Amino acid sequence: MSEELNDNGSGEQVTMRLWRGDDTGGEFAEYVMPAQEGEVVLDVIHRVQATKAPDLACRWNCKAGKCGSCSAEINGRPALMCMTRMDTLPPGETVTVAPMRTFPILRDLVTDVSYNYEVAKRIPPFNPRPKTEDEEEAGGYRMQQIDVERSQEFRKCIECYLCQDVCHVIRDHEENKTAFAGPRFFARSAELEMHPLDVNDRRELLQQEQGLGKCNITKCCTEVCPEHIKITDNAIIPLKERAVDAKYDPVAWLGRKILNRSKRAPSEAAATSPATGPAAVQPAVAVHGIPVALDAADATTNGSSPRPSDSGTSAAESSAAEPSETDPSSTDQSPTEDAPTG
Amino acid sequence: MTDYETHDFDVIIVGAGGAGLRAAIEARSQGLRTALVCKSLLGKAHTVMAEGGVAAALGNVYSEDNWKVHFRDTMRGGKMLNNWRMAQLHAQESPDRVRELEDWGALFDRTEDGLILQRDFGGHRYARLAHVGDRTGLELIRTLQQKAVADGIEVFMEVKVLRLLADADGAVSGVVGYWRPTGEFVVFTAKAVVIATGGVGKSWMYTSNSWESTGDGHAMSLWAGADVIDMECIQFHPTGMVWPLSVRGILVTEGVRGDGGVLRNSDGKRFMFDYIPPMFAAETADTEEEGDKWYDDHTAGRRPPELLPRDEVARSINSEVKAGRGSPHGGVFLDIATRRTAEDIRRRLPSMYHQFKELAGVDITAEPMEVGPTCHYIMGGVRVDADSAATTVPGLFAAGEVAGGMHGANRLGGNSLSDLLVFGRRAGIGASEFASERTGSVTVDEGQVAAAIDAAVAPFEVESGENPYEIHHELQATMQSLVGIIRTGSELEEAVEKLDKLEERATRVSVSGGPRYNPGWNLTTDLPSMLTVSRLTAQGALNRKESRGGHTRDDYPKPVAEMGLVNFVQRIPGDPDADGVGGTPSIRSITVDPEPIPVLPDDLKELFEEET
Numbered sequence A: 001m002s003e004e005l006n007d008n009g010s011g012e013q014v015t016m017r018l019w020r021g022d023d024t025g026g027e028f029a030e031y032v033m034p035a036q037e038g039e040v041v042l043d044v045i046h047r048v049q050a051t052k053a054p055d056l057a058c059r060w061n062c063k064a065g066k067c068g069s070c071s072a073e074i075n076g077r078p079a080l081m082c083m084t085r086m087d088t089l090p091p092g093e094t095v096t097v098a099p100m101r102t103f104p105i106l107r108d109l110v111t112d113v114s115y116n117y118e119v120a121k122r123i124p125p126f127n128p129r130p131k132t133e134d135e136e137e138a139g140g141y142r143m144q145q146i147d148v149e150r151s152q153e154f155r156k157c158i159e160c161y162l163c164q165d166v167c168h169v170i171r172d173h174e175e176n177k178t179a180f181a182g183p184r185f186f187a188r189s190a191e192l193e194m195h196p197l198d199v200n201d202r203r204e205l206l207q208q209e210q211g212l213g214k215c216n217i218t219k220c221c222t223e224v225c226p227e228h229i230k231i232t233d234n235a236i237i238p239l240k241e242r243a244v245d246a247k248y249d250p251v252a253w254l255g256r257k258i259l260n261r262s263k264r265a266p267s268e269a270a271a272t273s274p275a276t277g278p279a280a281v282q283p284a285v286a287v288h289g290i291p292v293a294l295d296a297a298d299a300t301t302n303g304s305s306p307r308p309s310d311s312g313t314s315a316a317e318s319s320a321a322e323p324s325e326t327d328p329s330s331t332d333q334s335p336t337e338d339a340p341t342g
Numbered sequence B: 001m002t003d004y005e006t007h008d009f010d011v012i013i014v015g016a017g018g019a020g021l022r023a024a025i026e027a028r029s030q031g032l033r034t035a036l037v038c039k040s041l042l043g044k045a046h047t048v049m050a051e052g053g054v055a056a057a058l059g060n061v062y063s064e065d066n067w068k069v070h071f072r073d074t075m076r077g078g079k080m081l082n083n084w085r086m087a088q089l090h091a092q093e094s095p096d097r098v099r100e101l102e103d104w105g106a107l108f109d110r111t112e113d114g115l116i117l118q119r120d121f122g123g124h125r126y127a128r129l130a131h132v133g134d135r136t137g138l139e140l141i142r143t144l145q146q147k148a149v150a151d152g153i154e155v156f157m158e159v160k161v162l163r164l165l166a167d168a169d170g171a172v173s174g175v176v177g178y179w180r181p182t183g184e185f186v187v188f189t190a191k192a193v194v195i196a197t198g199g200v201g202k203s204w205m206y207t208s209n210s211w212e213s214t215g216d217g218h219a220m221s222l223w224a225g226a227d228v229i230d231m232e233c234i235q236f237h238p239t240g241m242v243w244p245l246s247v248r249g250i251l252v253t254e255g256v257r258g259d260g261g262v263l264r265n266s267d268g269k270r271f272m273f274d275y276i277p278p279m280f281a282a283e284t285a286d287t288e289e290e291g292d293k294w295y296d297d298h299t300a301g302r303r304p305p306e307l308l309p310r311d312e313v314a315r316s317i318n319s320e321v322k323a324g325r326g327s328p329h330g331g332v333f334l335d336i337a338t339r340r341t342a343e344d345i346r347r348r349l350p351s352m353y354h355q356f357k358e359l360a361g362v363d364i365t366a367e368p369m370e371v372g373p374t375c376h377y378i379m380g381g382v383r384v385d386a387d388s389a390a391t392t393v394p395g396l397f398a399a400g401e402v403a404g405g406m407h408g409a410n411r412l413g414g415n416s417l418s419d420l421l422v423f424g425r426r427a428g429i430g431a432s433e434f435a436s437e438r439t440g441s442v443t444v445d446e447g448q449v450a451a452a453i454d455a456a457v458a459p460f461e462v463e464s465g466e467n468p469y470e471i472h473h474e475l476q477a478t479m480q481s482l483v484g485i486i487r488t489g490s491e492l493e494e495a496v497e498k499l500d501k502l503e504e505r506a507t508r509v510s511v512s513g514g515p516r517y518n519p520g521w522n523l524t525t526d527l528p529s530m531l532t533v534s535r536l537t538a539q540g541a542l543n544r545k546e547s548r549g550g551h552t553r554d555d556y557p558k559p560v561a562e563m564g565l566v567n568f569v570q571r572i573p574g575d576p577d578a579d580g581v582g583g584t585p586s587i588r589s590i591t592v593d594p595e596p597i598p599v600l601p602d603d604l605k606e607l608f609e610e611e612t
Helices: A002-006 A041-051 A114-121 A133-138 A145-155 A162-166 A174-179 A183-193 A203-208 A220-224 A231-243 A250-259 A328-332 B018-029 B067-077 B084-103 B136-150 B216-223 B271-275 B288-294 B310-322 B342-348 B350-360 B415-437 B446-461 B468-482 B489-506 B519-543 B561-565 B602-610
Strands: A013-022 A025-034 A071-074 A077-080 A095-098 A105-107 B004-014 B034-037 B154-156 B159-166 B172-179 B185-195 B234-241 B262-264 B332-335 B369-378 B396-398 B566-571 B591-596
Touching: A013 A041, A025 A041, A041 A095, A041 B468, A071 A162, A077 A162, A077 A220, A114 A183, A114 B136, A145 A183, A145 A231, A145 B136, A162 A183, A162 A220, A183 A203, A183 A231, A203 A231, A220 A231, B004 B018, B004 B172, B004 B415, B018 B034, B018 B136, B018 B185, B018 B415, B067 B084, B067 B602, B084 B136, B084 B415, B136 B415, B159 B185, B159 B216, B159 B446, B159 B519, B172 B446, B185 B216, B185 B415, B185 B446, B216 B396, B216 B519, B234 B310, B234 B350, B262 B271, B262 B310, B271 B310, B310 B332, B310 B369, B342 B350, B396 B415, B446 B519, B468 B489, B468 B519, B489 B519, B519 B566, B519 B591, B561 B566
Parallel strands: A013 A095, B004 B034, B004 B185, B034 B154, B185 B396
Antiparallel strands: A013 A025, A013 A105, A071 A077, A071 A095, B159 B172, B172 B185, B234 B369, B262 B332, B332 B369, B566 B591
């Protein structure tokens, strides 16, 4: 079968440089594979598994860009392996695939993404207004298409966590993970805040517990989003604007200046819920399955465990200083300066 | 024996797709200690790939629609092999299940007066599918996932379940499995277990199914003594991608046809007009003009034949390709570009637009797609009681794709998402009631746990044995070529012989590396399930000597009336030796028997006499 699986006919080859290792260390290993027409990176990884390295760890499910499991850093750029066609990468050059850097390595290309599941639990859940009489009769809520579309954009999210991976606030600062929700969950909060039916108010929580102010809108998250969700423009900046009621945020101020956005109408923003404090909404959920390294004290930090580092190609290797919560000048840097360059 | 950890719950649900999540939400709401165990991360299950919508007779677009029409469509689509009671409950309850999703935060596309919009799909008389563009499955799983998290349901992620455990009386008492990240073993004891493991597509070469669809639930239930029915009824979705080869099988939603897309052969002809079966002739347009009028006004003409049930369309495509009128890469053309504006296409079918753009370099607003049948869904499955989702094994419940009966010989598009909501909830209730009434403590047979663990780790001890990837590849090639969309007796017999040999080879697999996140090893623990379900399908197909729905025999090309009245029931009788792969009963020990299907009551029978 080896021949069959490797049959390509063209005689061309591709060199894959894949991270092999676990939380104690590791190194890149090279695999030379026959090239095949129309393949994506994940196809080649699967052929490496079938013919050369049966224990090569790689997380995947749908291979159709819909489940968000196969996130990795391809030639330094955070991307889905199933949606990265080999023929979009520089021809003849080695293809480097490393695990997402922001999360602890479980093994090879697989990371421990439990941080995200923990953050998800701390978002105050959906809390709809009661149905009107007309709606009870009609059998369901009435909402206009134009009103649901704002939240629908964020509900396209496939939870690949590439935005979390690329975000400097946690990529280079493990210690921020305890007090920062990350772009994925700002989008989730935005989705709920803009949901036509939801009455919870998450603004104070966003500022005080989820570190909304730490985001310095470099737009890296938007750039890597495989669903093309405009996380920064459509989720984070509007959230910052809404949150200024609770806390003055100069970045939001600057964002408003630059983008000439107007604040949400007070009547629109006034919807509140009876109990929305962080303590009241933390469900006692345990998500098992992967070692949880959330607590800063026992976290396996990136610093202490050897990580795949590939300075030549690694994206977001930027020395971006710790994003400032108060210094508006941090937005002066052009978004592309920090952005991954593939 | 290797050590293992133990967790105790009232209800354990294996599988966290739509059915598993819905069952868990229900069991939790009944106040039971409930946990979900899933093979991947939460929110990644195959449900996420459902595109077109969830079928429910809400009547928001056509007020004429109601549960009786939905029931009738479902039964006719299933070629009357369906468990009528399941089809009835499904049609009656799906509207409430869909509205409930909205109460939990789902945001479906809207009608002009602000209600849930519904779209047309094959086999559904009225526009019936609630949807969100072409990513309805994602909306559904995310809504249920977020509800489950809000409700505090415990989730054990990336745990592969190996075997069901039973107590001395034969009632299910839990499951044994291992954590994929660490390779460590884990036992969950429970008063009731719900199996919601989805489908079996990964035994075929070209499939729309994700990595997880290895038939674990079908196989585990069978090994535990449950009856499994109609495993020969497999749906080949008519429109999978065919090129590039590496993406062959990836789904192209039926929504493309619901929204006006048409199928053409290499001559540019809309060939579906040549394939209208008598059963649907009365309600199908016979000219392009009539069919085209229908999209805007269903009373102006009959529905176009591109929207016949999936089995009919898949067979027609197959025939066109066979007759030499296919597309360059062995499919046919699906054309929406000449039928709708680019803006409409991008708005209504955003995922399809991106999928073709990014994976095939094809702009579907300007060019036709190349499509062909892909292994998509199994109608057969574990035999269940319609009302409670109970299997034939005490304490074991099944819901979603793993359960059989609901869809008969062929499933209508959109009926799967509604199925898993309706019967996920019912399985949650059924399991909760069983767990609440179960007396005495649940005991675990250490011998069963030890046997499962020993068998799972055995491939580590084998030196230079068989490569599990190679066996999987050969299994897929066998099922694709011999148990595919069109079958014949001699090929099915050849398939059974090949499966015997593959099973024998699979007992000698070896793996390299350690137990931590080792896909090669993980595959060795999936092979027993895949070999088992493949056998069930091949054996069922050999016995069903007729063509019906998702089962087509070249040597018996017509439906046979008597066969339409029986399920082919497969089970493992007695107390078999565990001499198959991974310490499971050998696939040779599976028996198959025809047994009568539940008889349709007279008041429902009338629905079919009034029409057609």
